[in-house]
Amino acid sequence: MEIAVAKEYRRNKIHPKKFALYVACASIVMMFAAFTSAYIVRQSAGNWLEFRMPTLFYVNTLVILLSSVTLHASYWGFKKGNPLLYKGLLVVTLLLGFAFLALQYEAWQSLVAIGIELTTNPSGSFVYVISGLHAAHILGGIGALIIALIHAFVLKYQVTEGRKLRFEMTLTYWHFVDLLWIYLLLFFTLQS
Amino acid sequence: MANIATQSQPEAIREDMLIEELGFDDHFHDHHHGDKYQSNFITTYIFSQDHKMIAKQFLITGMFWAVIGALMSLVFRLQLGFPEESLAWLKPVLGKWIEISADGTGVLSQDFYYALVTMHGTILVFFVLTAGLSGTFSNLLIPLQLGARDMASPLLNMMSYWFFFLAGAIMFASLFLSTGPFSGGWVAYPPLSALPQASQGSGAGMTLWTLSLVFFVVSVLLGGINYITTVLNMRTKGMSMWRMPLTIWAFFITAIIGLLSFPVLVSAFLLLMLDRGLGTSFFLSEIYIGGQALDHVGGSPILFQHLFWFLGHPEVYIIILPAMGIVSEVLSVHSRKPIFGYKAMVYSIMAIAFLSFIVWAHHMFMSGVNPFISNFFVIFTLIIAVPSAVKVFNWIATLYKGNIRFNASSLFAIGFVSMFISGGLTGIFLGNSALDIQLHDTYFVVAHFHIVMGVAAFFGMFAGIYNWFPKLYGRFMNDTLGKIHFWGTLVGAYAIFWPMHYLGMAGVPRRYYSFDAFQAFAHFDGMNQFITIGAIVTFAFQIIFIVNFFYSIWKGKEMTDRNPWKATTLEWTTPIERIHGNWPGKLPAVQRWAYDYGKDGKDFITQVEPIGPDEKEVH
Numbered sequence: 093m094e095i096a097v098a099k100e101y102r103r104n105k106i107h108p109k110k111f112a113l114y115v116a117c118a119s120i121v122m123m124f125a126a127f128t129s130a131y132i133v134r135q136s137a138g139n140w141l142e143f144r145m146p147t148l149f150y151v152n153t154l155v156i157l158l159s160s161v162t163l164h165a166s167y168w169g170f171k172k173g174n175p176l177l178y179k180g181l182l183v184v185t186l187l188l189g190f191a192f193l194a195l196q197y198e199a200w201q202s203l204v205a206i207g208i209e210l211t212t213n214p215s216g217s218f219v220y221v222i223s224g225l226h227a228a229h230i231l232g233g234i235g236a237l238i239i240a241l242i243h244a245f246v247l248k249y250q251v252t253e254g255r256k257l258r259f260e261m262t263l264t265y266w267h268f269v270d271l272l273w274i275y276l277l278l279f280f281t282l283q284s
Numbered sequence: 285m286a287n288i289a290t291q292s293q294p295e296a297i298r299e300d301m302l303i304e305e306l307g308f309d310d311h312f313h314d315h316h317h318g319d320k321y322q323s324n325f326i327t328t329y330i331f332s333q334d335h336k337m338i339a340k341q342f343l344i345t346g347m348f349w350a351v352i353g354a355l356m357s358l359v360f361r362l363q364l365g366f367p368e369e370s371l372a373w374l375k376p377v378l379g380k381w382i383e384i385s386a387d388g389t390g391v392l393s394q395d396f397y398y399a400l401v402t403m404h405g406t407i408l409v410f411f412v413l414t415a416g417l418s419g420t421f422s423n424l425l426i427p428l429q430l431g432a433r434d435m436a437s438p439l440l441n442m443m444s445y446w447f448f449f450l451a452g453a454i455m456f457a458s459l460f461l462s463t464g465p466f467s468g469g470w471v472a473y474p475p476l477s478a479l480p481q482a483s484q485g486s487g488a489g490m491t492l493w494t495l496s497l498v499f500f501v502v503s504v505l506l507g508g509i510n511y512i513t514t515v516l517n518m519r520t521k522g523m524s525m526w527r528m529p530l531t532i533w534a535f536f537i538t539a540i541i542g543l544l545s546f547p548v549l550v551s552a553f554l555l556l557m558l559d560r561g562l563g564t565s566f567f568l569s570e571i572y573i574g575g576q577a578l579d580h581v582g583g584s585p586i587l588f589q590h591l592f593w594f595l596g597h598p599e600v601y602i603i604i605l606p607a608m609g610i611v612s613e614v615l616s617v618h619s620r621k622p623i624f625g626y627k628a629m630v631y632s633i634m635a636i637a638f639l640s641f642i643v644w645a646h647h648m649f650m651s652g653v654n655p656f657i658s659n660f661f662v663i664f665t666l667i668i669a670v671p672s673a674v675k676v677f678n679w680i681a682t683l684y685k686g687n688i689r690f691n692a693s694s695l696f697a698i699g700f701v702s703m704f705i706s707g708g709l710t711g712i713f714l715g716n717s718a719l720d721i722q723l724h725d726t727y728f729v730v731a732h733f734h735i736v737m738g739v740a741a742f743f744g745m746f747a748g749i750y751n752w753f754p755k756l757y758g759r760f761m762n763d764t765l766g767k768i769h770f771w772g773t774l775v776g777a778y779a780i781f782w783p784m785h786y787l788g789m790a791g792v793p794r795r796y797y798s799f800d801a802f803q804a805f806a807h808f809d810g811m812n813q814f815i816t817i818g819a820i821v822t823f824a825f826q827i828i829f830i831v832n833f834f835y836s837i838w839k840g841k842e843m844t845d846r847n848p849w850k851a852t853t854l855e856w857t858t859p860i861e862r863i864h865g866n867w868p869g870k871l872p873a874v875q876r877w878a879y880d881y882g883k884d885g886k887d888f889i890t891q892v893e894p895i896g897p898d899e900k901e902v903h
């Protein structure tokens with residue numbers, strides 16, 4: 093007598109926590125999608141002040157891209173048993189993260205300098221709000237990096253499943269906010 | 285024939301054997317004997333991380349808000365039905381919001397009337413029908429029906445509830461502000477929401493309203509992330525997506541809609557706050573207020589409407605889809621027949637979910653959007669009727685020739701179908717932009733959405749509560765009281781909302797404090813009184829439910845058979861005691877879909893039963 097029973101079963105092909113992070117990223121994307129579509133709708137209604145995006149935005153893109161590379165290399169060092177690379181590049185990434193925030197602040201200052209303040213015109217307001225909210229998400233990433241850094245320096249070097257997962261999640265989020273910025277900058281550039 | 289008790293005994297024993305033999309051993313109880321989640325009063329009842337307790341917390345909190353919201357509606361219905369009567373007797377409760385004139389008659393303050401309408405909408409839509417419905421049943425059923433120990437992240441799950449609680453606490457506090465709670469409507473359109481000086485409730489009331497809803501969104505997102513992750517990653521052995529009960533499909537898709545639409549609301553709120561606090565002009569154009577010109581230039585209030593309804597329309601499906609899932613399950617179980625067109629049900633949920641994102645402007649036909657763009661939205665709006673009709677057809681086909689058990693649960697499920705048909709039909713009228721010129725912002729719209737969303741979702745919720753009460757509390761609710769509750773609510777709900785269609789067709793606008801100034805509407809006075817009396821009577825029937833609910837928690841008939849409804853799904857293979865981790869030993873392995881009722885001459889076959897040698901699996 094042959095009965096068919098469920099046999100093969102692979103549990104957690106992808107770790108639930110990591111998956112939850114992807115889902116969270118999707119909802120962050122929706123938030124920015126809302127802002128950028130509001131931007132388009134508002135722009136087409138007229139009374140829209142045109143101005144050039146600050147050059148620093150472009151410079152900063154290189155900073156954040158570089159930080160993604162360093163973090164990935166640090167992860168690579170972590171996995172391949174190179175603690176020096178792992179710790180060193182983690183520090184570099186964190187510094188680049190702070191640099192990004194500082195440069196964003198400078199970029200906003202340069203906008204103020206050409207007379208675009210928060211309330212001057214919706215075109216400027218949108219740029220402040222969108223890049224500001226993006227900076228807030230970078231800040232969240234910096235929080236995650238600091239925790240990663242504490243782990244790197246306080247805990248004994250060891251590649252465990254748990255630590256790998258945590259690092260991968262930090263990495264995913266950091267790449268995500270990086271890509272998000274590139275999308276936003278492309279959007280700003282193409283719209284103006 | 286043996287009696288019921290001994291008949292059910294072997295069943296449970298056989299299931300346990302099957303679980304032991306074929307189930308999946310995750311060694312859960314090896315490292316959970318101390319039961320860290322339920323070690324003391326606080327971790328068991330307050331900061332619980334057990335999905336079943338969190339479900340109860342959502343349910344009870346939702347019920348609390350339902351009572352508050354309903355009482356508010358009674359107050360403003362009194363004003364609408366009996367504007368001449370003195371409301372002085374409400375003074376002890378409402379205080380300064382009842383204004384007493386020289387001859388001692390009391391009238392409801394106009395500002396407070398608007399505040400009541402606004403709070404009623406906000407509370408019912410978000411706190412009761414979103415959190416109370418999704419929160420309760422997603423939490424209860426996702427792990428139980430999928431064969432999981434708990435949610436993917438019990439901690440996030442607990443936080444989801446407490447953010448909801450915080451949102452509620454803030455909203456509750458706003459009721460006691462000296463300027464009153466927010467009063468600009470649940471949709472919070474600017475400028476009433478954007479200018480603190482625009483009305484009494486626009487100041488502190490609006491600030492607290494927004495704060496509350498931001499916390500609420502956090503709660504929805506934390507919950508939603510968890511539901512999606514659990515469904516995709518924590519299903520037990522053998523539980524493929526196509527073997528999931530329709531409840532789970534509905535909760536799953538609902539969570540996805542929530543996760544994609546609520547962030548948009550946050551964006552809108554952020555811009556609104558900047559307009560309020562920092563003087564930007566996203567939504568505010570040139571405005572004179574109190575004879576004074578404001579600095580704002582060039583903003584667009586329509587932009588807010590776009591952002592709001594981009595959430596708002598999916599939100600109504602966030603409310604109705606879980607109810608649809610519950611109804612599908614309940615109808616199948618109690619008519620002892622497989623759900624008709626399982627896959628069609630799933631695909632129509634997906635279609636509704638997708639379409640719900642591209643119809644939002646049907647709320648804005650009359651706000652000056654381009655009529656050509658309106659056409660686009662008319663078409664997509666009308667297309668939603670197709671998957672909706674598929675679902676209705678399938679429910680009726682499920683009932684057809686069924687061996688229906690008429691109990692409170694199945695009656696409410698059938699009532700749901702009735703409500704959904706009545707309300708869905710009026711949606712088709714509203715979806716035509718030309719007809720909407722007459723109907724927009726009238727009582728026709730109020731009738732439409734209360735029947736199709738308000739009452740229908742409540743019916744789904746009641747069907748779910750009566751059905752899964754034994755799973756929540758190990759006891760049954762009284763079925764006779766349940767049936768009285770059903771008939772009272774069904775007749776009452778139609779009595780309240782049916783006449784509103786006539787008011788609306790005649791052009792009676794919604795959200796008006798009084799119609800004294802409109803000679804044309806004078807002959808509706810009687811109808812308005814009828815509606816108000818209907819509302820009071822219907823509320824009285826809800827008291828029966830509440831008494832029944834709380835009485836049954838402690839005194840209801842005890843559950844002796846762990847599968848009282850003879851259902852196929854996994855939650856009924858767990859012990860009556862509702863332990864942490866759900867199953868005492870291994871996790872059950874799933875061998876078949878969830879709807880094997882009346883197959884091969886058997887009344888039902890549970891999901892843990894392997895497909896027999898001469899049996900063909902249903903897909």
Ligand code: HEM
Nearest residue numbers: 600604646647665669708711712714715724725733736737
């Ligand atoms: C066949 C499907 C449906 C169609 C074609 C439809 C169409 C519409 C239209 C065109 C309006 C705007 C009326 C106006 O403001 O002038 C409307 C309002 C509304 N509908 Fe529906 N609807 C449908 C089903 C539903 C369902 C299933 C729900 C909820 C579960 C729902 C909830 C609402 C709500 C809450 C409003 C009013 C919101 C407000 O202005 O406060 N509708 N509907």
Ligand SMILES: [Cu+2]
Nearest residue numbers: 597644646647
């Ligand atoms: Cu809609």
